[in-house]
Amino acid sequence: xxxxxxxxxxxxxxxxxxxxxxxxxxxxxxxxxxxxxxxxxxxxxxxxxxxxxxxxxxxxxxxxxxxxxxxxxxxxxxxxxxxxxxxxxxxxxxxxxxxxxxxxxxxxxxxxxxxxxxxxxxxxxxxxxxxxxxxxxxxxxxxxxxxxxxxxxxxxxxxxxxxxxxxxxxxxxxxxxxxxxxxxxxxxxxxxxxxxxxxxxxxxxxxxxxxxxxxxxxxxxxxxxxxxxxxxxxxxxxxxxxxxxxxxxxxxxxxx
Amino acid sequence: xxxxxxxxxxxxxxxxxxxxxxxxxxxxxxxxxxxxxxxxxxxxxxxxxxxxxxxxxxxxxxxxxxxxxxxxxxxxxxxxxxxxxxxxxxxxxxxxxxxxxxxxxxxxxxxxxxxxxxxxxxxxxxxxxxxxxxxxxxxxxxxxxxxxxxxxxxxxxxxxxxxxxxxxxxxxxxxxxxxxxxxxxxxxxxxxxxxxxxxxxxxxxxxxxxxxxxxxxxxxxxxxxxxxxxxxxxxxxxxxxxxxxxxxxxxxxxxx
Numbered sequence: 001x002x003x004x005x006x007x008x009x010x011x012x013x014x015x016x017x018x019x020x021x022x023x024x025x026x027x028x029x030x031x032x033x034x035x036x037x038x039x040x041x042x043x044x045x046x047x048x049x050x051x052x053x054x055x056x057x058x059x060x061x062x063x064x065x066x067x068x069x070x071x072x073x074x075x076x077x078x079x080x081x082x083x084x085x086x087x088x089x090x091x092x093x094x095x096x097x098x099x100x101x102x103x104x105x106x107x108x109x110x111x112x113x114x115x116x117x118x119x120x121x122x123x124x125x126x127x128x129x130x131x132x133x134x135x136x137x138x139x140x141x142x143x144x145x146x147x148x149x150x151x152x153x154x155x156x157x158x159x160x161x162x163x164x165x166x167x168x169x170x171x172x173x174x175x176x177x178x179x180x181x182x183x184x185x186x187x188x189x190x191x192x193x194x195x196x197x198x199x200x201x202x203x204x205x206x207x208x209x210x211x212x213x214x215x216x217x218x219x220x221x222x223x224x225x226x227x228x229x230x231x232x233x234x235x236x237x238x239x240x241x242x243x244x245x246x247x248x249x250x251x252x253x254x255x256x
Numbered sequence: 257x258x259x260x261x262x263x264x265x266x267x268x269x270x271x272x273x274x275x276x277x278x279x280x281x282x283x284x285x286x287x288x289x290x291x292x293x294x295x296x297x298x299x300x301x302x303x304x305x306x307x308x309x310x311x312x313x314x315x316x317x318x319x320x321x322x323x324x325x326x327x328x329x330x331x332x333x334x335x336x337x338x339x340x341x342x343x344x345x346x347x348x349x350x351x352x353x354x355x356x357x358x359x360x361x362x363x364x365x366x367x368x369x370x371x372x373x374x375x376x377x378x379x380x381x382x383x384x385x386x387x388x389x390x391x392x393x394x395x396x397x398x399x400x401x402x403x404x405x406x407x408x409x410x411x412x413x414x415x416x417x418x419x420x421x422x423x424x425x426x427x428x429x430x431x432x433x434x435x436x437x438x439x440x441x442x443x444x445x446x447x448x449x450x451x452x453x454x455x456x457x458x459x460x461x462x463x464x465x466x467x468x469x470x471x472x473x474x475x476x477x478x479x480x481x482x483x484x485x486x487x488x489x490x491x492x493x494x495x496x497x498x499x500x501x502x503x504x505x506x507x508x509x510x511x512x
Contacts, residue, residue, distance in 0.1 A: 028487045030497050037293060038455065038498035040486060089490035199294065216472070224505055230296060231284045234345035241286050242294035248504070249480055 018105040019072035021047040023061055023098070025081045028090045032246025034140050034199050035172040036121060041092040042082050046106075049098040050127055053148035055178065057207055057252075061098035075109040079116065094121040101128040110135050125150075126157045139164065139171035143189060145182035147203070154192075161193055172196065178203035183229055187236060199240045202226045204247055212251040219248060274361040275328035277303040279317055279354070281337045284346045288502025290396050290455050291428040292377060297348040298338050302362075305354045306383055309404035311434065313463055313508075317354035331365040335372065350377040357384040366391050381406075382413045395420065395427035399445060401438035403459070410448075417449055428452065434459035439485055443492060455496045458482045460503055468507040475504060 027042035047070045049062035060066035073081070082093060093113055100106055101124040110120050110132050119137040126141035133139060141164075143157055144150040164171050173196050175186040182203070190198045202222040209215040223243045230236045283298030303326045305318035316322035329337070338349060349369055356362055357380040366376050366388050375393040382397035389395060397420075399413055400406040420427050429452050431442040438459070446454045458478040465471040479499045486492045 030483055030487075036496075038496035040493060040495050040497065087490060089488075089493055091493040216476075220472075220505060227286055227505070231286075232345075234343060237296060237345055237347040239296050240292075240294035241296065243501070245499070245501075249476060249483070 017074075019074055020078065020103060020105055020109060021070050022073050022078065023047045023066055023070055025078065025085065027082075028086050030246065031094060031121070032249075033201055033242060033244045034123075034174045035197055035240075036094075036138055036140075037242055037245055039092060039121075040090065041094045041121065042086050042090050043094050043096055044078060044082070044109075046095065046097045046100045046103060048102050050102060051099065051125060051144060051148070051150050053144055053150055055148065055203055055205060055207065057204060058096075058098065075112045078109055079112055091117065092119045092121065094123065096123040099124055099128065101125075101130055101133075104130055104132075106130070107132040107135075126160050127153060128156075129160050129163065133160070133164065134167045134169065137170065139169055140174050141171060142174045142176065145175055145177060145185040147178040147182050148176075158192075161196060165195070172199055174199040174201060176201050176203045177226055178205060180229075183226075187233070190236065190239065194238075197240075198238065199242060200226060200230060200236075201242055201244060204244060204252075207252055209252060215251050216248060219243060273330075275330055276334065276359060276361055276365060277326045278329050278334065279303045279322055279326055281334065281341065283338075284342050286502065287350060287377070288505075289457055289498060289500045290379075290430045291453055291496075292350075292394055292396075293498055293501055295348060295377075296346065297350045297377065298342050298346050299350050299352055300334060300338070300365075302351065302353045302356045302359060304358050306358060307355065307381060307400060307404070307406050309400055309406055311404065311459060311461065311463065313460060314352075314354065331368045334365055335368055347373065348375045348377065350379065352379040355380055355384065357381075357386050357389075360386055360388075362386070363388040363391075382416050383409060384412075385416050385419065389416070389420065390423045390425065393426065395425055396430050397427065398430045398432065401431055401433060401441040403434040403438050404432075414448075417452060421451070428455055430455040430457060432457050432459045433482055434461060436485075439482075443489070446492065446495065450494075453496075454494065455498060456482060456486060456492075457498055457500060460500060460508075463508055465508060471507050472504060475499060 022044060024045040028040050031037060031039040031041050047061050095106065100122060113120050121138040122136045123140045126143050143152050173189055173193060175189055177183050177186055177200050186200050206215055206218055227241050230239055230241050278300060280301040284296050287293060287295040287297050303317050351362065356378060369376050377394040378392045379396045382399050399408045429445055429449060431445055433439050433442055433456050442456050462471055462474055483497050486495055486497050
């Protein structure tokens, strides 16, 4: 897309040149959760979020603690950084946050990644729509349960899901579950969108634990608890229960 | 399908009435590996295998040690057993072994499960074809690497994969990796069938270990090793690396 052809379309022109606020670029590593669990991928973590989840495992993307680390990058600069890390050994990039759906200018990055033969995944909570959602190869919507302290905008989520279904997008819903109330919320989500691939995942309530020997038995117990709940629940049939595999392997370290 | 309508087709008639040798029926639980990792499912484990993998984690299906436990069951009896365990809380059944592909009579079970609204997954090594493969909803082919002591019949595997591609089946390849030689084999498989969804999985070389506290760190280390190998390998890009999640949770116990 040549800028010269955009004419008076300043929105598009702006979004094409507006830099992308980036906090982390890392990989190749494995996607640790959801429908692409295990997939070799690169990660681009954007800064900024419209949510403030009480248990957010990436709070540095929105709480100001890492604001000096934010790099304002062009799509080309991000791809150069990805290529430097991944060389010819990657074909998949995951956009995570924060909430990347706040950034219309990701359109340019997605197009350029596709031009380079890479697939693109997105992780977002489903609070905002961007037209570039239609070009995402693997899209994960993770609406947040009551324990997060956030409120789901169901009308907005309905609209996003309808658009993705119309677009025949490959996407899933993923709900993190910390307690019975969250599980009840997860069941509501599944009942509302029964045709959408559905994942539940035990929440990590030990984000400060640095000792993997203490963290792992706890995470295992939380996963077992969630499996037991789902297996006993007659309303939850077409469901996946998966842990955060990367947290089992690397604990609460950043950049894996 | 009414038996009366079969006329002289004794092959079909036989396969419809021939009982199915079953060693385990259990669930609901989560699928622990591969493209359906985390999926709530029931398991039917059939007896008998054409392979004798050195590290088989279900050797009781073929080594004679459980021959007195084999039950010869009709499709209806198997479904009754599944319903007794899963009630209305399941919609997915995984056929595993042994090698279920040795059993033409599984056709009847698959049809009856579909009639009851259940999806059916199959796990097989890709050494034998059955026409009912075309009706399987999620099919996993797991050709065995050198450490197994088995030889892959590439011509047979080619043919099976071609038929599944023609049928537009949802299927994947999954290779268990114990060592560098196995990884080299995995790379050959991926290079031969680049269009097929591809999983590698670290092998469990501690099948006798009953202490979960000793087993888990070992399995984690094996998974980390395999991740490192794959991440560093430029030829392995469109690849999933997943552990056997069920072994992390339940160790070497049977029936999970």
